[in-house]
Amino acid sequence: MxxxxxxxxxxxxxxxxxxxxxxxxxxxxxxxxxxxxxxxxxxxxTPAHIREAAIEAIQAGHTRYTQVAGMRALREAIADKFRRENGLNVHWQDTLVTSGGKQVIFNALAATLNEGDEVIIPAPYWVSYPEIVQLCGAKPVIVACDGSSDFKLTAVALEAAITERTRWLLINSPANPSGAVYSRDELKALADVLLRHPQVLILSDDIYEHLLFDDIRFNTLAQVEPRLQARTLTMNGVSKAYAMTGWRIGYACGPHWLIEAMEKLQGQQTSGACSIAQHAALAALTGPQSxxxxxxxxxxxxxxxxxxxxxxxxxxxxxxxxxxxxxxxxxxxxxxxxxxxxxxxxxxxxxxxxxxxxxxxxxxxxxxxxxxxxxxxxxxxxxxxxxxxxxxxxxxxxxxxxxxxx
Missing domain, CATH: 3.90.1150.10 (Aspartate Aminotransferase, domain 1)
Structure with a gap:
């Protein structure tokens, strides 16, 4: 039955x-x-020095629970990464470590969405975006972005999609599945729209940040428009950049009230991410980057x-x-x-x-x-x-x- x-x-x-x-x-x-x-x-x-760090963590007995939000050393390294590479004014307490990047997205949406809320998702999109929104009881608002706009959301299309019920915009650059990358000017145009709508939170999915070609420079929304940092969750992880998909470590930085809410949810869900994988992620972020x-x-x-x-x-x-x-x-x-x-x-x-x-x-x-x-x-x-x-x-x-x- x-x-x-x-x-x-x-x-x-x-x-x-x-x-x-x-x-x-x-x-x-x-x-x-x-x-x-x-x-x-x-x-x-996975690079050898990262694997070795995990082995050393096991041998040193680092096999117990960590804090829900992640080891402080790793959170400090994450904050340093956001400051160094993205120009974001981030304190370690504004960061969160999760069991994979997907958990960042789920935690953020589950912690903030209610019935009737809307989330703007440019299409093509990563397959999990609309499903997570729906699982949280909200409505995914799909904005078609075809080849004529290089599969990217325009300021005009964003403005047209925002309503009084819009709670989030999800933006992914470089993008899965299209490989599209938003330029600084394109992000600034979106930011100008978002500044007129203070009820809208932004989730910037930067998981493919380091996979850029043809000498293209990476930009993230809160970096382009610092006035949006107070309502932007910038997420990343070690999976794509360091070939660590199975290690399941994602991370994010954002406004402290949101990070606290996500940590509260995670505390009743998975608790802290794998301690061994966290030590490996620390080695990834602080070790050789070649x-x-x-x-x-x-x-x-x-x-x-x-x-x-x-x-x-x-x-x-x-x-x-x-x-x-x-x-x-x-x-x-x-x-x-x-x-x-x-x-x-x-x-x-x-x-x-x-x-x-x-x-x-x-x-x-x-x-x-x-x-x-x-x-x-x-x-x-x-x-x-x-x-x-x-x-x-x-x-x-x-x-x-x-x-x-x-």
Missing amino acids: NLPLNRHLAAAQPSATYQVIDRVAALRASGRKIISLCAGEPDFD FIQQSRQVFQRRRDLAMRLLNETPGLHCATPQGAFYLFVSCAALLGKITPAGSHLHTDADVASALLEEAGVAVVHGSAFGCGPYLRIAYALDDATLEQACLAIQTFCHQLFHQRQD
């Missing part, structure tokens, strides 16, 4: 990314060879490789992303086609499914991120395998255009 669930949970959708990952696992278990371009994590090993530049160079090379091959593929097109490690590829010209196996491609989800089943390549459909018909392709794997995957996609698309479409 199935008993009723919480109504907000019952209405929520599972992560499309993890659904694809589960399908990949099932196909591999059946003996199929699948190349996955769907996981949003670096393929590198890994960041090295990985950035590798990702830019991979971006250029994948983008060249996919833009040479009939029916596909992608603009040049400035950050993260994703290509957001238009597949509009494939819709209406029939695959060699007889599948009708009506949507980008159909295209993604056919690529998996017939070409052995896993991608995530763009409509899962609120913007179709696109495919999100993560190029976080070695060059040879990445090239093999892109060539398999090429072959699949060539077949669509060189067979009879009855």
